[in-house]
Amino acid sequence: MRGWAAVLLLVIVVGSVVSQATAAGAHGQGESDESRQLVLQAIAYIVDDSGNHEAILDKIKDAQRAKHKEGVALDLVAQAQDLFEATDVHQARSLLERSIGARPHRGTGEPAPIREVGPPPKGAEAGRAVPSDTLPGRDGLDGADWAVLAGFLAIGAVGVLLAVRMRSAKHGVGT
Amino acid sequence: MTTTPEHIGTTRRRRVLDAVDERLGVTALQYPVPEHANNLAWSLGGLTAAAFAILVVTGIVLTQFFNPNPDAANASVRHIVLDVWGGRFVRGIHFWAAQAMYVLAVLHLLRVFITGSFKRPREGNWLIGVAMFALVIGALFTGTVIKWDQEGFEALGHNLEIGRLLGGLGIWFTDSFSRSLSLLVRLYVAHIAIIPGLIIGLLTLHAALIRRHGISPSPAVPDAPEEVREPFTRHLRRLGALSLALVGLLGVLAVLFPPAIGPAPVEGIEVTKPLWMFWWLYTLENQWGVAAILWGTGALFAVLVLVPFVDRSKERSWRKRPAALALLAVVVVLLVALTVATAFTSPAAHLG
Numbered sequence: 001m002r003g004w005a006a007v008l009l010l011v012i013v014v015g016s017v018v019s020q021a022t023a024a025g026a027h028g029q030g031e032s033d034e035s036r037q038l039v040l041q042a043i044a045y046i047v048d049d050s051g052n053h054e055a056i057l058d059k060i061k062d063a064q065r066a067k068h069k070e071g072v073a074l075d076l077v078a079q080a081q082d083l084f085e086a087t088d089v090h091q092a093r094s095l096l097e098r099s100i101g102a103r104p105h106r107g108t109g110e111p112a113p114i115r116e117v118g119p120p121p122k123g124a125e126a127g128r129a130v131p132s133d134t135l136p137g138r139d140g141l142d143g144a145d146w147a148v149l150a151g152f153l154a155i156g157a158v159g160v161l162l163a164v165r166m167r168s169a170k171h172g173v174g175t
Numbered sequence: 176m177t178t179t180p181e182h183i184g185t186t187r188r189r190r191v192l193d194a195v196d197e198r199l200g201v202t203a204l205q206y207p208v209p210e211h212a213n214n215l216a217w218s219l220g221g222l223t224a225a226a227f228a229i230l231v232v233t234g235i236v237l238t239q240f241f242n243p244n245p246d247a248a249n250a251s252v253r254h255i256v257l258d259v260w261g262g263r264f265v266r267g268i269h270f271w272a273a274q275a276m277y278v279l280a281v282l283h284l285l286r287v288f289i290t291g292s293f294k295r296p297r298e299g300n301w302l303i304g305v306a307m308f309a310l311v312i313g314a315l316f317t318g319t320v321i322k323w324d325q326e327g328f329e330a331l332g333h334n335l336e337i338g339r340l341l342g343g344l345g346i347w348f349t350d351s352f353s354r355s356l357s358l359l360v361r362l363y364v365a366h367i368a369i370i371p372g373l374i375i376g377l378l379t380l381h382a383a384l385i386r387r388h389g390i391s392p393s394p395a396v397p398d399a400p401e402e403v404r405e406p407f408t409r410h411l412r413r414l415g416a417l418s419l420a421l422v423g424l425l426g427v428l429a430v431l432f433p434p435a436i437g438p439a440p441v442e443g444i445e446v447t448k449p450l451w452m453f454w455w456l457y458t459l460e461n462q463w464g465v466a467a468i469l470w471g472t473g474a475l476f477a478v479l480v481l482v483p484f485v486d487r488s489k490e491r492s493w494r495k496r497p498a499a500l501a502l503l504a505v506v507v508v509l510l511v512a513l514t515v516a517t518a519f520t521s522p523a524a525h526l527g
Contacts, residue, residue: 010501010504010505011501011504011505011508014505014508014509015508015512040444040445040446040524041446041521041522043444043446044446044447044521044522047325047437047438047446047447048446048447048448048522093438097441097443097444100443100444101443102441102442102443102444103441103442103443104439104440104441104442105245105328105439105440105441105442132249132253132438132439133438134324134435134436134437134438135253135256135257135435135436136435137267137432137433137434137435138431138432138433141430141431145430148264148426148430149426149427149430149431151426152422152423152425152426152427152429152430153423153427154423155419155422155423155426156419156420156422156423156424156426156427157423158419158423159416159417159418159419159420159421159422159423160416160420160423162413162415162416162419163413163416163417163419163420165416166213166409166412166413166416167213167214167413168210168211168213168214168403168405
C-alpha cells in the first residue's frame with residue numbers, strides 16, 4: 001500500500017513540475033515587441049488557423065505598432081492589412097511574407113536552411129515560384145461521399161459484430 | 176447410405192481445402208494458443224500489423240501519382256486530391272491508418288509492459304518491437320516531409336539541423352550525403368522502401384520469436400497450464416474481424432475528416448507545428464532548442480531499451496510491480512503534459 005502511495009505522490013509531483021514549467025514557458029513567449037516576430041505569428045495563424053480572423057488582424061496591427069521594426073517593410077504590412085480586411089487572405093499572406101524577405105521555395109535545388117532566402121527567381125523559375133494556399137480537407141459531402149460513408153460504416157459494423165461473436169468464452173471485446 | 180447435395184458440397188470443399196493445404200501447409204497454423212490470445216489487448220500487435228498492411232496498399236496507389244521532386248511534390252499531392260478518381264479518399268485512409276498504426280503500436284507497447292510480456296525469454300522480442308516503433312515514427316516523419324507543404328519544409332529543416340548536430344553519424348540525414356539526388360527524393364525512398372522493408376523484416380522476426388516462445392502468459396490467468404487452448408487460426412479469424420472494424424473506422428474518418436494539404440513552402444519563415452505525436456518534442460524544443468529533440472528522443476528510447484534489463488523479476492502482474500508502474504506513470508505524465516503544452520503555444524522559430 002505504501003508503494004502505491006509513493007507512485008501516486010511521484011505522479012503528482014512530476015505532473016505539477018512539468019505543468020508549471022511548460023506554463024512558465026508559454027507565458028515567457030508573451031506579446032513580442034518585434035515587428036518581424038509578429039508578422040511571423042500572423043503568417044502562422046493564416047497557415048494553421050485561417051478561420052481566426054480576429055487573431056490574424058491583431059497580429060498584423062501589432063506588427064505595425066511594435067517598438068522594434070527592423071527588417072520589416074511596414075508599407076507591405078499595411079497593404080496586407082487592407083487586403084486581409086477585404087478578405088483576400090492569399091494576397092495578404094504573400095505580402096506579409098514579402099515584408100520580411102521570405103518568398104516561395106523554388107524547389108529546384110537542395111533545400112536551403114529555413115532562415116536563408118535564396119536569390120530572386122529568374123525566367124521560367126519565376127513561374128513556379130507562386131505561393132499556394134492551404135487546400136482544405138473537405139468542404140461538404142456529396143452523394144458519392146455519403147455512399148462511401150455508409151459502406152464503410154457497414155464494414156465497421158460487420159467487423160465489430162464478428163469480433164463480438166468470435167470472442168472467447170471468458171474474454172470479451174474489452175478484455 | 177444416401178448422398179445429399181449438402182454432403183457432396185462439403186466433400187468437394189474438403190477436397191479443395193486438402194489440396195490447398197497439401198501445397199501450402201495452412202493447417203500448420205492450427206497450433207494451439209492460450210485462450211487469452213483472443214482478447215483485444217493481446218490482439219493490438221496484430222492490429223498494428225493490419226494498419227501497416229493498409230498503409231502499404233494505399234501507399235502503392237499513392238506512389239502511382241506522387242512526384243517526389245521538390246518542384247512538383249506539393250502540386251502532385253494536390254493533383255491526387257483534386258484530379259485522381261478516389262485520390263482524396265485513398266490519401267485520407269493512408270493518413271488515418273498512419274495515425275492508427277502509431278496509436279496501436281503505443282497501446283501494444285503499453286500492454287506488453289503492463290503484463291510483463293517482455294520478461295525472460297522475450298527480452299529480444301521487446302527490443303525488436305522497440306526498433307519497429309522507432310521505424311513507425313520514422314515513417315510518420317518522412318511522410319510529413321514528402322508532402323512538401325510548409326509543415327514538411329520546416330520538418331526537413333529540422334531534419335537537416337539534427338543531421339548536422341549528429342556530426343558524422345547524421346551524414347545520411349544531410350544534403351551532403353548525395354549530391355546527385357535531392358534529399359526530399361531520398362526521404363521518399365526511405366518512406367516507401369527502406370522503412371517499410373525494415374519493418375517487414377523485423378515483423379517477420381517478431382512473429383517467428385512469438386512462435387518460438389509462445390503467446391506470453393496473462394497475469395490474469397493464475398493457472399496457465401490449465402488454461403483452455405484454441406487453434407491459432409481462431410485467433411487469426413478474430414484478428415481479421417477486428418481488422419475489418421479498423422478498416423470501417425478508417426474509411427469513415429477518411430470521408431469525414433480528409434487531411435488538408437498546406438501551402439507550398441515559403442523560405443525564410445517557420446510558422447507551423449508538427450503532427451500531434453511530435454508535440455512533446457516541440458515543447459522541449461521551445462524550451463531548449465533543436466538539440467532537445469535529439470536528447471528527448473534519445474532519452475525515451477534509452478528507457479524503452481533498458482526496460483527488460485532493469486525489470487528482471489519473474490513477477491508479471493502490474494499489481495506487484497509498483498516500481499515499474501511508477502516509471503510508466505512518470506513517463507506517461509511527462510509525455511502527456513509536454514504534448515498538452517504545445518496545444519496551448521503558438522508556433523515559434525527555432526532554426527537558423
